[in-house]
Amino acid sequence: MDRILVKEILAKVNGSYPDGGTMLFQLSQPLIENNKDVCIDMADVETIPTLFMNTSFAQLINKFGKKRVVSSLRFYNITKVQLERIKKYFSNFE
Numbered sequence: 001m002d003r004i005l006v007k008e009i010l011a012k013v014n015g016s017y018p019d020g021g022t023m024l025f026q027l028s029q030p031l032i033e034n035n036k037d038v039c040i041d042m043a044d045v046e047t048i049p050t051l052f053m054n055t056s057f058a059q060l061i062n063k064f065g066k067k068r069v070v071s072s073l074r075f076y077n078i079t080k081v082q083l084e085r086i087k088k089y090f091s092n093f094e
Contacts, residue, residue: 003041003076004028010045021055028056032064032072043077053089061093 004027006020013019028038042048060069070090075083 003039005041005043006048007041007044017049017052018055021052021057022059024052024056025059028060028072029063032060032068036072037074038072039074039076040078041076042079042082045082048082048085050089053086057086057089058093061090066090066093 004024006024009023009027010017010020013023024040031038057069064072075086078086
């Protein structure tokens with residue numbers, strides 16, 4: 001099980017949250033297509049802004065549906081605040 005390190009993604013895109021979200025989408029898409037879990041490691045990541053979630057989670061939901069995306073995502077080293085923010089994002093997504 002390989003983990004996707006959000007910290008490394010953001011470093012590769014010089015801290016650009018929209019570009020980082022797009023990269024997370026690109027890494028996650030083939031995993032979901034092959035019915036594998038998407039293991040997202042949030043170590044050393046302070047915040048997850050909406051710009052990041054719009055280009056990652058929203059794109060995944062648009063492609064696969066909310067239920068399938070939620071069942072595929074696994075988070076590690078995530079703070080309670082980050083988890084609540086992501087849950088709220090998914091809850092409010094239409």
